[in-house]
Amino acid sequence: MDNDGKFLRKAIDLAVAGIRKGGGPFAAIITLNDNIVAAAGNRVVLTGDPTAHAEILAIREAALKLKTHNLSRCVLYTTCEPCPMCLGAIYWAGIKKVVYASDRHDAAEAGFSDNSIYKEVILEPSNREIEFLQLNEPDAKKVFAIWEEYENRILY
Amino acid sequence: MDNDGKFLRKAIDLAVAGIRKGGGPFAAIITLNDNIVAAAGNRVVLTGDPTAHAEILAIREAALKLKTHNLSRCVLYTTCEPCPMCLGAIYWAGIKKVVYASDRHDAAEAGFSDNSIYKEVILEPSNREIEFLQLNEPDAKKVFAIWEEYENRILY
Numbered sequence: 114m115d116n117d118g119k120f121l122r123k124a125i126d127l128a129v130a131g132i133r134k135g136g137g138p139f140a141a142i143i144t145l146n147d148n149i150v151a152a153a154g155n156r157v158v159l160t161g162d163p164t165a166h167a168e169i170l171a172i173r174e175a176a177l178k179l180k181t182h183n184l185s186r187c188v189l190y191t192t193c194e195p196c197p198m199c200l201g202a203i204y205w206a207g208i209k210k211v212v213y214a215s216d217r218h219d220a221a222e223a224g225f226s227d228n229s230i231y232k233e234v235i236l237e238p239s240n241r242e243i244e245f246l247q248l249n250e251p252d253a254k255k256v257f258a259i260w261e262e263y264e265n266r267i268l269y
Numbered sequence: 270m271d272n273d274g275k276f277l278r279k280a281i282d283l284a285v286a287g288i289r290k291g292g293g294p295f296a297a298i299i300t301l302n303d304n305i306v307a308a309a310g311n312r313v314v315l316t317g318d319p320t321a322h323a324e325i326l327a328i329r330e331a332a333l334k335l336k337t338h339n340l341s342r343c344v345l346y347t348t349c350e351p352c353p354m355c356l357g358a359i360y361w362a363g364i365k366k367v368v369y370a371s372d373r374h375d376a377a378e379a380g381f382s383d384n385s386i387y388k389e390v391i392l393e394p395s396n397r398e399i400e401f402l403q404l405n406e407p408d409a410k411k412v413f414a415i416w417e418e419y420e421n422r423i424l425y
Binding site for chain 2: 117118121122125128129132133135137138139157158161162163164165166169172173176177180181182183184192193194196197198199200201202203204205206207208209210211212213214215216219220222223224225226229230231233234235238243244245246247248249250252253254255256257259260261263265266267268269
């Protein structure tokens with residue numbers, strides 16, 4: 114049975130339905146043992162939240178349901194290659210596998226910035242289009258020092 | 270007046286306070302016209318949400334307060350260089366300037382994956398540590414086609 118194709122097509126159906134409700138043209142589904150634990154469409158414009166990409170919303174929903182930030186037993190299906198924001202979230206969640214259909218170039222043709230952001234993320238911070246300014250604040254070192262001394266810290 | 274240093278030190282104070290409340294060792298502040306509109310510490314472990322980085326939470330809070338996903342008039346202050354997830358969110362929000370203290374290498378020394386994720390994001394999807402599988406689903410092209418025909422679409 115082609116579960117990867119099945120869940121990916123479900124995500125595509127969800128994205129199409131989402132457009133008609135005012136959502137962006139993206140959707141994502143997360144499974145655990147081939148059961149759906151989270152499903153979401155893009156809601157950036159609907160909610161006014163720039164982080165409300167389908168993958169981010171699905172990861173947050175799955176984490177809430179499974180009561181853990183560790184989704185290493187989960188697979189994520191998404192209609193389009195995750196942008197750098199969602200890719201980062203996938204790594205932080207430890208998702209084991211990502212299945213997608215369209216890619217960053219298809220998204221660019223539809224007017225989205227995914228490919229441009231992939232080009233920015235690899236640049237030295239000082240060379241980016243957005244100004245990135247590193248200030249030398251001696252107290253900044255203390256934050257990690259205090260963290261390392263904190264006996265109840267949980268690394269993630 | 271050194272506003273950049275002032276807001277960055279406020280973020281550092283917030284990160285230190287956050288550790289003692291069970292938060293991760295990171296915090297972020299967003300300003301508009303040199304007034305704070307959002308402030309957040311890392312809450313990944315506290316909430317079980319892998320996306321609950323300080324920058325993501327501050328961006329969501331600022332967007333909610335300002336009632337727009339477009340934060341192009343805002344400056345983000347963060348105790349540590351944003352990871353790829355947060356960098357993506359910064360681009361999607363259109364934040365005009367980012368000021369930070371520690372960087373991805375300091376974070377790595379404290380045990381965090383920021384630098385490793387920066388190394389993964391630049392790889393071809395098929396060469397990453399997490400399996401990225403692109404499937405050719407003909408219906409995927411329809412999603413963007415339907416989007417482009419949707420008369421009420423709002424590009425972001």
